[in-house]
Amino acid sequence: MGQVPVVVDGMTGTGKSTLVNHLAEKLNLEVMPEEFRDPYDLLNKYSQDSKWCYPMQLNFLMTRFIQYTVASDNEKYILDRSIFSDPVYAKLFYEFGHLSEKEYNNYLTFFNTLMETIKKPKCMIILTCSFDEVMNRIEERGREDELRLGKDYWWALYQAYQEHVKSIMENEKESKIIEIDTESLNLDNIDEELEGVVKNAKEAI
Structure with missing residues (x-):
């Protein structure tokens, strides 16, 4: 198995x-966007009954694993999110009471087993911004499926991601980690704004 250049x-x-x-163009990589496979309509079933949370989460985990292994074999992709953040959602659902302790522990065992079979990416770029800005952007794009989740859900997810990012910044040794605060990023001047990020990423890959 090869190694994914950038996540x-x-x-x-x-x-x-x-x-x-933008980074795909600058780094001469192809974009592999986050893939969504739900052949059994588990997301819809979960929205009606939380008992479907466990099979839904396992399905998403395997989808991200397959996607990552394909990207690893080709070594030409930049990934929009990946398997490495999947436990953020599993932990959140466990805290919501939608996964039992046994289901959550089984999930973690499965996740850790999968992690033993893959290589971390050469470079991992972590995007952050304030919760207020996250909510502003969610409200501005107005997607019904996002809006109906409510502010409490997004706050819980934001806190979970904060813990996830902190853990990566403190513990990750295999990948080069680059953190970008996108709060005040000037998209009209993005080439200059990301010049240092592109340089560091090129050195890593």
Whole structure:
């Protein structure tokens, strides 16, 4: 198995899609966007009954694992989110009471087993911004499926991502980590704004 050049991660509203497309061009990589496979309509079933949370989360984990292994074999992709942030959602659902302790522990065992079979990316770019800005962006784009989740959900997810980012910044040794605060990023002057990020990423890959 090869090694994925770049993974871009961050919660909804931090600007992943915009930056991934820009960085792909500058780094001469192809974009592999976050893939969504739900052949059994588990997301819809979960929205009606939380008992479907466990199979839904396992399905998403395997989807991200397959996507990552494909990207690893090709070594030409930049990924918009990846398997590495999947436990953020599992932990959140566990705290919501939608996963039992046994289900959550089984999930973690499965996740850790999968991690033993893959290489970390050469470079991981973490996007952050304030919660207020995340909510502003979610409200501005007005997607019904996001808006109906409510502010409490987004706050819980934001806190979970904050812990995730902190853990990566403190513990990750295999990948080069670059953190970007997208709060005040000037998209009209993005080449200059990201010049240092592109330089560091090129050195890593």
